[in-house]
Amino acid sequence: MTQRPVVAVLFGGRSSEHGVSCVTAGGVLGAIDRSAWDVVAIGITRDGRWTLASADPADWRIVDGEMPSVPDAGHTVLPPSHVGAGGWRVLEDSGEARALGTIDVVFPVLHGPFGEDGTVQGALELVDVRYVGSGVLGSAIGMDKQFMRAAFVDAGLPVTDAVVLLPGQDVGSRRGAIVALGLPVFVKPARAGSSMGISRVDTYEALDAAIAGAAKHDPKVLIERAVVGREIETAVLGTVDGPRTSLPGEIVTGGDHVFYDFDAKYLDESHVQLLCPADLPSATIERVRDIAAAAFQAIGGESLARVDVFVGGDGTITVNEINTMPGFTPTSMYPRMWAATGVDYPELVSTLLETALNRPVGLR
Template identity: 40%
Template structure:
């Protein structure tokens, strides 16, 4: 009998998207081919502590909307050459050790999608799903992302970047440069956390204060009136792009709740109603963005399509949501790839990349 692949599902995390991660992990677990994979469930609580979990504790986390605070049993990764081992401790005594073949980090937002966990796993010599350190960091930081895309002649909405040590520009100055309304958002959060649509002086000052709660760097961004189009990308070197989908927000913008928790807050048009030429252009642009930002494995690229048919890149998500209403798996499903097949391909891409990386020489003279 062929040995099962021991897959570590890593979820939770210290970010504001902690609860969404739990739902994504539960969905991935339910979609796994258990004849091929042996899942090992690993949580990170809101204090940053790691634990081994069971299917039952994961379900409890999802339904209680909070990770269990089991401080007695802790988990650690042991970076041993060719031994991808995790160990659990209780009262400072070794409880269990497991060798992992690959880890699927389903950690949305900071400390999960920004290159931090990717660096740890790379140091530990463990294959992992999704973009590496560089692609993850660039995809997470909206300021860096937009500047790199501009350098590659890929159109983005005009923006102003502010750090917390800088003087806040007057509302009138911002309006003169970006128009009104405009958006204020943290540079390094996802899922619309900390974002405000600004239309006057009062909301401007409140929006600045709110955005700085989540990051030391924020963006002031021009409001683009247009259709919100999303396209999923899959692959390492040889890329595939899904059919595009469209988000029709039923409120001011596509909020955190609409993305993950409440399907009634937005209409999803999958696939989007687009001409064949538009579809090809969006798919090509999505793959170009993916390559420009050094991504691997998976990403969802979000666009604005204006009335003048101008296509602007809004952002890229290197660990997109995997909840029941998330666009990434839905886009692949309509493109002919089932949820289970998608998970399988992502895991295989991670293993293939790791095998290639192992061939890189790290010592002078071999």
């Protein structure tokens, strides 16, 4: 019998998106073809410890509004010590070490800093371990909205005006530039996702509180001029022939959600409509897909990403951001857009894993 390749689903992590990562892991664990792959679940606790975790998708669901969390299992999972070492190990708190074996592909479904930002990707690159997702540079640029915007501008892509507050920088020193943006503005942590710490500001009196809220997630803060338009998303899949794009989808929020915030994404789906394909003219759809592919290439993206844009009433398209490890539950927009394009969830996961398994290691 041919030995099945081993995939490790890596999730959890130190960022504020720990719980979201666990939910995403549940979706991926449920979609992997266990007849084609042996599966290992590696959770990263909130304080950064790598540990063996349950590979049962049911253990990573949202229950009564509570996000799941990786427990400390009393041991540490260690990757290979050097290139060619091959085997992963488990080190017990008692000091006893045991072999975990070879892992052929890592699927790091980590969101936010210390996972989606190139840090884990760099650790895997150091020992030539193949993985799903963008590399060190693409992940780092995709995580930092300041440099993401710079890459988009360099590629000639349309973005809205913004002001960056660097760590420790006094807001008063940028007050003139902020006022020049006009109102409303959106205040965002520069290096966070899942709408963590984002707020819409309609008065200057509310600005300081919004900045303080964003700074809880990241000391670098982005203040963007609000864009009037429909929120449109496109899924991108990296292939050897270049990026493939899905049909675009649209997010429509209701209730108390003035934008697609964290609660709307994960806890209050009754007030959110996810429409795919989006009801747009065919020419606009093609333009959105072209821009999504260009944004993916602008940051050096690999494997997968979701590109978010705004489409104005006059058809004007403005790029909002790229997410190099989008939400990946069966109900998330990324797999839903691919399903509407003819690629179902299990096939999508298989494609990502097979592509990663054949990915070259080292410089590429």
